[in-house]
Amino acid sequence: MRLRWILALLLMAVMVVGQQVDTGEVRGRVVSSRDKQPLRLVQVQLSGSLFRAVTAQDGTFSIAGVSPGTYVLQTAAVDYYLVRQEFTLAAGETKTFEIVLTPSTDQRTDTVVVSAGAFGVAAETTAAAITLEGEERKNLASVLADDPLRAVQSLPGVTSNNDFSSEFSLRGAPFNRIGLYLDGVLLHAPFHTTDGQADNGSLTIFNGDTTDDMTLYEGAWPVRYSDRTAGILAVDTREGNRQQIQGRLSASASNAGALFEGPLGDNGRGSWLVAFRKSYLQYILNRINFGDQAPMSFGFTDGQARLTYDLTPKHTVSLSDVEGDSGVDRTPFRSDLGVNSVMTSGFRFSLINLGSRYAPSQRVLITNHLAWSRERGEVANRDNALLSNQAYGEWTWHGDVSVSWSSSKPGKNTLDFGGVFRRLRQDGSATQFVYTPVLIPSPDVFRGSGHRAGAYVQQSYGFASDRIHLTAGVRRDEFSVSPVQVTSPYGSASVALRPKTRLQLDWGQYAQFPELNQLFSTFTHVPLLPERATHYEAIVEQGLDERTRVRLEFYDRQDRDLLARSALDPRLLFNGTILNAVPNAPWRNSQRGYSRGAQVFLQRRTANGFTGWISYAYGRAIINDGDLGLRFPSDYDQHHTFNAYVSRRLRPTVNVSARFTYGSGMPLPGFYSLDGSAYFLASNRNALRAPAYERTDLRLNKAYVHKKSKATLFAEVVNLTNHSNRDFDSPGPYDSVTRRTYPNFFSMFPILPSAGMVFEF
DSSP: OHHHHHHHHHHHHHHHHHHHHHOEEEEEEEEETTTOOBOOSOEEEETTSSOEEEOOTTSEEEEEEEOSEEEEEEEEOTTBOOEEEEEEEOTTOEEEEEEEEOBTTSOOOSSOOOOSSTTOSHHHHOTTEEEEOHHHHHHHSOTTTOOHHHHHTTSTTEEOOOTTOSOOEETTBOGGGEEEEETTEEOSOOEEOSSSOGGGOOEESSOGGGEEEEEEEOSOOOTTSOSOSSEEEEEEEOOOOSSSOEEEEEEOSSEEEEEEEEEESGGGOEEEEEEEEEEOHHHHHTTSOOSSSOOOOOEEEEEEEEEEEEEETTEEEEEEEEEEEEEEEOGGGGGGOOTTSOSEEEEEEEEEEEEEEEEEETTEEEEEEEEEEEEEEEEEOTTSOEEEEEEEEEEEEEEEEEEEOOTTSTTTSEEEEEEEEEEEEEEEEEEEEEESSSEEEEEEEEEEEEEEEEEEEEEEEEETTTTEEEEEEEEEEEETTSSOEEEEEEEEEEEEEETTEEEEEEEEEEEEOOOHHHHTOTTOOSOOOOEEEEEEEEEEEEEEETTEEEEEEEEEEEEEEEEEOGGGSOEEOTTSOEEOOOTTOOOEEEEEEEEEEEEEEEEEOOSSSOEEEEEEEEEEEEEEETTTTEEEEOTTOOSEEEEEEEEEEEETTEEEEEEEEEEOOOBOSSSEEEETTEEEEOSSTTOSBOOOEEEEEEEEEEEEEETTEEEEEEEEEESTTOOOOEEEEEOOOBOTTTOEEOOEEEEOOOSEEEEEEEEEO
């Protein structure tokens, strides 16, 4: 009996040894496609089996004891594309993999994209630039709205105190002084709005899932961008997948959508991408009690398409189309609306862009864009009277050439030059009802066309082992219906004081021509000049490590020839009499002023651990009006701005993020004073301010991985602390004897949970 047990144990030992000899091992490393950063907390498994592992801090993994056979290695993490690789493992073999994961907001690739570091290249070209990456954009866009420009509102130094609008302001300047470039083309109206003007709320016209990184220039910027005086937001759409067909279906609290993409032609020479969205947020908001107001929500439908094809290895062409249709119907709330409030509206937008990218050598890059856009919208009030009815059309050519004239310093010593030509037309009418104190309609009619042309040249030069980098440029612009031409110089100097310490000084002058509806307005009696601004920037940036930095910025912007209809607001004169509103107040270049301040932020950008930023900005924006003889804060003057964003992947399939925004109250535009709870006309403009704005949002992303597909659930709580945010809406009637007036206000989102899901295959 004892001998039988001994023989059985020996046989089992032989079997175990034989099994150990026959099994193999699967090991490797997982990195990010952006910069080859090792990714931890990534799930790696042999599909259909119990063999799995989670990557370590250095991105490595190991799966031992794998029997010989054919397997599929499946790699997954929340907010990244699912990767599946088929392989065969021989007896005793060790298989090693280098797995590249692409963020689910990027163009899918199996190779690593070489970048200039964790914070991108924008920071090297101008002091006041910051780049928003795809994952950040997705987490900050909000499940409720899924809007890429809502993400920009959380960047350091950006101010926005309106939950219903995608617009934002920079350093006391409104959004109409900020240029949004999409694939090299300046957009006239980049929003789903009522009539092309976003005063009553807005949503971005393009789908954030089709975009690459977005770069915001908050101050002095390179001369390739034109016709804006306060800032530039540059957005590029991404190509489709050149390797395989893939799709994405999404549904959220605001809209449902679909995105499909895939290769075009042989050997991955091209790609195609189509995306579609339709909203139903209006049905939800119509059932929320906002207390003192009728809800303002857009119903919209939009679609995007892009074709990309390599004519040769050096020449790529693309064709993109953006179509959007939006509308508002507040008929059920007719009795709650003011005479200047939107009751019904419709707006249609189209943009077709033909692009070319030609690189005849490694030192020369030539890009061209030829675009056509069209807008049409109309708005009616509670009495079915047309508040606006207008159409806009534009042809645009924009070309850029970049020549690197030093082979030893590519990208540092470059000569850039190019030009733009725009053919514009606009016609329509608009009516505003003005209290004088009797309610009087103030109709405006405009119709006109013109062309804008410009050219620029810019030289960059790095020396002293690239510790010093200098840039100088100039551009010249003209408008056929403007009496003047403008010259806009730019200069920048960057010095590396220490290996991780950088000092940069920027200076630039910028011009913005009036819109056609201003130039040809009934209220324009004299030629209008372009608005002008001069920017001064100084930054000190300290790198704490490879992926963490602290940046301190100082800025001064000098504005002049700002357009205004100064006499449109009633006011109290210093002798106690009331100067009534003038319904036909003319457009004039009557204002000048300045914006000064400082901001500091700490930013960490990594695919592992905590990522995000925390920022504080202090600023003063002052206007001097020559017609009124008054000095007052800008309508968008916000002294204190605090923005914070943090995100972390807790597990391979779970990511949590949060954003916090605080803004001290902006002025109530007009001449108001407050006595108790009653409002009265005052002699000082913008002396009264709205309450401080505060909002905290919390978001959770949870991924569910299946064979050949992945579903991600997004859960979010908007305004987690249920802070009551209110702001100024529009002027109301006033009593010319008692001076009492009744301005209109509106409330924003209460605490509001929402959820959404994306299914990728």
